Amino acid sequence: MTNSNKTILVIGGTGMLGKPVAQQLKADGFNVRMLARNPEKAQKLLGAGYEIVKGDVGNAAALKEAMTGVDGVHISLKGGPTEADFERMDHLATRDIAKSAKEMNVGRVTILSAYAVSAEKADTPESRSKFKGEQALQSSGVPYTIFRASWFMEALPLFVQGKSMSLIGNQVHPLHWIAAEDYARMVSKSYQTDETLNKELYVFGPEAYTMGEAMKIYADYAGVKVAPISTRMLAVLGALTFNAEWKGMAVLMKHYENWGEDGSPDKANRLLDAPRITLKEWCEENRKLR
Numbered sequence: 001m002t003n004s005n006k007t008i009l010v011i012g013g014t015g016m017l018g019k020p021v022a023q024q025l026k027a028d029g030f031n032v033r034m035l036a037r038n039p040e041k042a043q044k045l046l047g048a049g050y051e052i053v054k055g056d057v058g059n060a061a062a063l064k065e066a067m068t069g070v071d072g073v074h075i076s077l078k079g080g081p082t083e084a085d086f087e088r089m090d091h092l093a094t095r096d097i098a099k100s101a102k103e104m105n106v107g108r109v110t111i112l113s114a115y116a117v118s119a120e121k122a123d124t125p126e127s128r129s130k131f132k133g134e135q136a137l138q139s140s141g142v143p144y145t146i147f148r149a150s151w152f153m154e155a156l157p158l159f160v161q162g163k164s165m166s167l168i169g170n171q172v173h174p175l176h177w178i179a180a181e182d183y184a185r186m187v188s189k190s191y192q193t194d195e196t197l198n199k200e201l202y203v204f205g206p207e208a209y210t211m212g213e214a215m216k217i218y219a220d221y222a223g224v225k226v227a228p229i230s231t232r233m234l235a236v237l238g239a240l241t242f243n244a245e246w247k248g249m250a251v252l253m254k255h256y257e258n259w260g261e262d263g264s265p266d267k268a269n270r271l272l273d274a275p276r277i278t279l280k281e282w283c284e285e286n287r288k289l290r
């Protein structure tokens with residue numbers, strides 16, 4: 001079966017990490033369908049050539065409609081910052097999608113997870129819900145591929161406010177920063193071989209930098225200064241100002257203080273070609289686009 005005979009549903013395809021996957025699948029010749037809460041926004045963001053089904057992931061009827069006749073479903077949702085919302089998006093939505101996919105005989109479900117997701121590392125609302133989501137998918141009976149990705153280069157600009165870039169916590173672990181473009185290519189390629197079925201794939205970029213080192217590289221390109229702040233201070237500021245995002249960020253970054261990468265990317269690199277884009281190349285490209 002050629003790619004053009006296959007339809008892949010992307011859930012979360014308007015997101016920072018879902019959009020490149022939808023675009024890559026389309027570039028590789030798949031028919032791409034999106035489940036979108038706001039079809040006009042999705043159409044504007046992605047342009048022509050995508051089928052769009054209106055719906056929320058919490059709506060079972062919309063999910064079924066979107067899954068009708070598809071060969072695969074890619075999940076790229078984001079929960080938080082409250083515990084209830086992590087549970088809704090990272091666990092329950094994945095469970096419901098996997099259940100529907102199984103009932104509808106979908107060929108496979110792929111999902112973006114993260115490297116610090118495991119029983120041992122399930123020590124925050126987000127990592128617990130992501131772990132439960134992975135377990136629900138693994139036990140659903142639908143063929144799956146889980147992408148346990150490292151930190152994305154695309155996350156770096158999110159730490160910039162004005163002329164300053166927040167380095168939150170004591171981030172000592174070397175991380176293999178990956179470009180969304182490389183990851184998207186790997187997700188699309190995973191649909192072109194059965195060797196990726198029922199596997200957890202660690203997706204790591206070509207070079208390792210601690211968060212501080214990566215931020216310094218990005219900050220130099222972006223013309224901003226890196227400003228360190230402890231997770232405790234951010235949590236206090238979040239509590240004093242009732243800022244749920246800051247409180248959530250303090251919890252998230254404490255998690256990454258504790259856990260470095262310990263999976264091996266060898267399987268993903270062998271099956272899907274190793275990521276190539278370096279952080280400096282990405283920054284250079286990103287600077288041209290700014």
Ligand SMILES: NC(=O)c1ccc[n+]([C@@H]2O[C@H](COP(=O)([O-])OP(=O)(O)OC[C@H]3O[C@@H](n4cnc5c(N)ncnc54)[C@H](OP(=O)(O)O)[C@@H]3O)[C@@H](O)[C@H]2O)c1
Pocket residue numbers: 011012013014015016017018035036037038041055056057058076077078079112113114115149150151152153155
């Ligand atoms: N940042 C990193 O380095 C990194 C590393 C590994 C994994 N991840 C994970 O990657 C995932 C995706 O992150 P992201 O930054 O791409 O998130 P994002 O930009 O916020 O995108 C989330 C997507 O989910 C859709 N969505 C949200 N609620 C929905 C609902 N109820 N029904 C249907 N669609 C809904 C959004 O659609 P709308 O357009 O309707 O809002 C959007 O398309 C997250 O789980 C994150 O933890 C991130």
